[in-house]
Amino acid sequence: MPYVVTRSCCADASCVLACPVNCIHPAPGEPGFGTTEMLYVDPRTCVDCGACTTACPVDALKPHTALGEAELPFLELNAAYYERNPHEDRAPMHVLPRPRALPAGELSVAVVGAGPAGLFAADELLRRPGVRVTVYDRLPTPYGLARAGVAPDHQDTRQVTRLFRTIESQPGFRYRLGVEIGTDVTHADLLRAHHAVVYAVGAATDKRLGIEGEELPGSVSATDFVAWYNGHPDRADDDHVLDTERAVVVGNGNVALDVARILTADPEALARTDISDRALAALRTSRIREVVLLGRRGPAQAAFTVPELLALSALQDVDVTVEGLPGDLSADSAGPTAAEAATHAAEKPRLLADLAARTPVEGRRRIVLRFLTSPTRIVGTDRVHALEVTATTLHTDDDGTVRARPTGATRTLDTGLVLRSIGYRARPVPGLPFDEDTATVPHEAGRVEPGVYVAGWIKRGPTGFIGTNKTCAHETVESLLEDFAAGRLTPPVSAADVAPDALGLEEWRAIDRAERAAGEAQGRPRVTLTDTASLFRAARAPLAPADRG
Template identity: 65%
Template sequence: MPYVVTQSCCSDGACVVACPVNAIHPAPGEPGFATAEMLYVDPVTCVDCGACATACPVDALLPDTKLTDKQLPFIELNAAYYREHPHADRTPLALVPPHRESDTLGLRVAVVGAGPAGMYAADELLKLPGVEVDVFDRLPTPYGLARFGVAPDHPRTRQVIELFEKIEREPGFRYRLDVEVGSDVSLDELRVGYHAVVYAVGAATDRRLGVPGEELPGSVSATELVAWYNGHPDAAERDYPLDTERAVVIGNGNVALDVARILTAEPDRLAETDISRRALLGLRGSGIREVVVLGRRGPAEAAFTLPELVGLAGLDDVDVVVEGEVAVTDAKTGILADIARRTPVPGRRRIVLRFNRAPVRVLGDDVADGLEVERTEVLDGRAVLTGETERIDAGLVLRAIGYRAQPVPGLPFDERRALVPNDGGRVEPGVYVAGWIKRGATGYLGTNKTCSKETVDRLLDDLDAGLLRVPAH
């Protein structure tokens, strides 16, 4: 297998278009692309030309001869995908789309949100002749979760920012940073000044546990901790109780693994990253020796992706422990079973993956000092409580059960799904949504590319139909 996709894949899809032999799947337009954890190189079709590696914005594609020992599992993951999903009958997709004859000369669009979805929307618009795009963001710096949500020890994932910097240099692009839409400028004012407004404001808050004690000091959102160690302006001055030996992370998605990794990492190694100075200082004085990551369901239902699990398994200065038996049913449970057979090294910090536990109560009087959990069983894919409870002592309790969008002033909002109701991105002619505010907090960095293209297509449909207002100036 000449080239292999590794753990920093962002599913952008640029490699698919670059490949001359259609060797990378799932491609845009194919089943599973929008939800795929990563893309995969067909070991039979690949001709070792390197075009994919050149196109990849995060350097995720490597020759098999250059893989480190920690990356070797990706060889089997790439090959296994094609054993389970043969692509011999697939014709090349995502090549040249049908040419659109929209009259875009002079089209002015305001994009609200400078994160991945907003930048991809701007990119799609700026491919058209004569379009001007102003990108608004309430922060003085752009890129959203690509800057403030990616763990500092994953620098290659952050390289997608280099792609966004190229978009910034396109004719017709302009930033309006440190401007909060809804406060500094209203939607009505934007609609007067632009043909269309695209909201790509993401999901800025976290989901709540809804258990007693959740508001105690020391019980905090993993979202806030991520913002803290990435230097987000809203979180830069916060402090966290790191003088405890154990922390508990509720949830077992990628954010939970990120938080566990950062809390147990050697500070000297983190000092080589762009972690915030305040966070690094706090972690140098940390007493945390163990982070317990709790999953409500079993190993087979774990929410973290295979690439992130491979990265976690490859840590060489932290013990990763999987508690309990793991039935091997796929690649993910196979890796978890391998980890479960390891012998811990005395004295090391450690990350414990504990499954079939649901939070019941955050314990403590004035501050959090533990978590009460209840054992669960998985029946028909759902976690069912068994009545058996236990206490986990911990001075820091972090919830990492997903992001949640907030209502947008002037737009309808579905409280249950936490998104703006839309038709393929269209809220109404002239007002559109992209990214998490459009589809909910699901998908990966590259998912936003397909999502934003769909939204721009709806905008162009309305332009062609004469449904967009002409700006007043």
């Protein structure tokens, strides 16, 4: 009875190390670890011990007999990986830590950003004795996109926060939440109070389409839309008019698929999640019946992952259709990365061909994946009324890059809502250099200069998955520790707290308790507090006797 990985996972290697027969790959040190969409269990060598499920912090592994109907394709997906990647060496894996020798005395590090990249960096640092880490974040709550970016109908993905709760409970860990670096505290303040600063601030803005009409009401960033339905304090009070029968999402990554699912979901099902109450009220009165996702290139270049496509294809009450597939899907094979080519190059076309062959059911809402189509102009006067698009063809550059070229043939899609979902973009960090072309901070293995480091999207751009941040953080921390061991870091000149009024771990736990208690009363995982004032009130509310223990 083999175990099966059933979705994109955190890829933190806990299951790999727990497996007694080394049947979970790619493992640390192997090509693809930390960058592939998910890990895979070899059904031929799994011994059904269940050690992997005990170790997994996000419940991504299940015995094949416990798979639901929508999860059955993952059984084949796991097996298919080993047909292309045999991994003949079956020696049990034993990873012995080889800690770097550090000077005597404490090492104090500031981590700016409490999302996955920042918390993984804190975890890497706290594995060494004598290290203290203070994690700063602009918001009163941690976890970044794991809290405000994961779709509310993907509660299983949010279980990675269990891992984060373990990290923040370690001795030497401290939060300073509700603090904006550059406004409340400066870069110089952090350097005076700590040996080093790691910036893991992510990518908070989105890329632009650069077409006429993009500024019209009804033309919306998917980044802002996701933040709205997740109750992010920056966007919680936004209003989105959903009085159109068709919405168009430009882009076909996982975020685009999330947006399409939420716009076509049954509001009563969403009411059992932690979706923002304001967004839920808008979705209850929505007139949207169709969501079209536009991809400039073909299916092999689509940014969505196979697990997310499988989740989309398993929807019971929404039709998913495909348009614009090349006549020969096998010819459209130039994927974006080597890891993609090794694992899923054959899966996406096959799954999309199956979707294209489905017969729509009259009266259902539907999601349309349309390839080889590019937006050219948003049409409207006072607001969006339509989107003009053009067909494209694929051309391969000398360096192997596949590009879309417009054919000139245009058509118009009637719509009142256009959401751009073509990627995130980081903002400059005060006090640090910034590359405008890549929207990253220039670095070498995470080192900007001795004492200043970067991790996550501000370091490598908006690529990878949750587990990618772990590998990325490890590299950055190794650079930091190398500098500390070599005596290149300046000791703190002040032990004073640079943000004495900030929220700490206990205040965050008070917010968490308040949200969960409100959710329990409504049969929901939590009711998210969406404005800063409410979050600070919950943080500083006195404990009930039961909570005092």
